Amino acid sequence: MTTFAVMIRTNFHTHSLFCDGKDTIEAFVKAALEHDFQRLGFSGHAPVPIDNGFAIRSGSLQNYCDSVRQNQQKYKDQIEVFLGLEADFIPGVTIPFNELRESCGLDYIIGSVHLVSNKESGELWFIDGPDRDIYDLGMKNLFGDDIRAAVSAYFEQVKTMIQQERPDIVGHIDKIKMHNNERFFSTSDKWYSDLMIEVLEASAEIGAIVEVNPRGVYKGRCEELFPGKEWLPLMKEMxxxxxxxxxxxxxxxxxxxxxxxxxxxxxxxxxxxxVWSKNGLEEVEI
Ligand SMILES: [Zn+2]
Ligand SMILES: [Zn+2]
Known part of the structure; x- marks a missing residue:
């Protein structure tokens, strides 16, 4: 593994108009150049075989991949562009990550859980998005208002994803706390910390990267990063x-x-x- 001594500016989690992002692939590349990024990775939401409003349609996946590769070529002298996907994991529902890797020749996969499955009924609880009421209603209807059961189901799904699908990067590992915002439980509760430690241990075991993701903060949906900064020292130790x-x-x-x-x-x-590089994973000094 190479280590760069010079700090470079990078981002590997980017959503364009192919999924729920708000601009074209090229517009993101241009913006990244304006902000002196040296590397930019795209991570469109991988197709999910159920009705949803956020993922790339399966018929558009090839277009997405082609568009990222075209921009990679076009801007190759100015910035390194990478092709990734943010793949959802729902047991028995989503496409295996390896199939996605092969079908598109991806550079990397970010594995994330946005829809938590109730094991008995198979119903799905959407825990992301701007609407806190959807979170509260799903917790009530799918988990009988038992927040601990609901949060445990989330972390179990994240852990299974890590062990079974082996993502390169684990996306917003504790997103489940976002709409809770310390209302139903505290992220310092022992039961919650224990669940968090389990998914971090699973990540460490397979050598997955855990991203630090500030989206909840800059969208004003929660006060903390994913994962909360209180976890970073332990992660370092692990x-x-x-x-x-x-x-x-x-x-x-x-x-x-x-x-x-x-x-x-x-x-x-x-x-x-x-950071990602042409040869896979690298590290940069900060
Ligand atoms: Zn994302
Ligand atoms: Zn996500």
Whole structure:
């Protein structure tokens, strides 16, 4: 693995118009160039075989891949562009990550859970998006208002995803806390911490990168990063590599909370960030 001594600016979590992002692939590349990024990775939401409003349609997946590769070629002298997907994991429902990897020749996969499955009924609880009422209603209807059962189902699904699908990067690992915002439970509760430790251990075991993602903060949906900065020192101790990803849905998102997130990572004792390169994973000093 190479380590760069010079700090470079990167982002590997970007959503364009092919999914729920708000601009074209090229508009993001241009914005990244304006902000002096040296590397930009796209991570459109992989097709999910159920009705949804956020993922790339399966018929458009090839167009998405082609568009990223075309921009990679067009801007190759100015910025390194990478082709990835943010793949959902729902047991028995979603496409295996390896199939996605092969069908598109991806550079990497971010594995994320946005829809939590109730094991008995198979019903899905959408825990993301701007609407807190959907979170509250799903917790009530699918888990009988038992927040601990609901949160446990989320973390179990994340853990199974890590072990079974082996994502390169784990996306917003504790997104489940976003709409809770310390209302039904505290992220310092012992039962919650135990669940968090389990998914971090699973990540460490397979050598997955855990991204640090400030989207909840800059969207005003929660006060903390994913994962909360209180977890970073333990992650460092566990040997987990971190990557700083804005989860940009708009070109303006690329730099949001960039410096504050980097500060939190440094304060936790990290001296390097994981980044993607033509040869796979690399580290850069920060
Ligand atoms: Zn996501
Ligand atoms: Zn995302």
């Amino acid at each position: 040997g987990i590599q971190v990557m700083l990803n804005s989860d940009a849905h708009h070109p303006d998102d690329l730099m949001k909370e960039y410096h504050s997130s980097l500060d939190a990572i440094r304060k936790a004792g990290y001296m390097k960030l994981a």
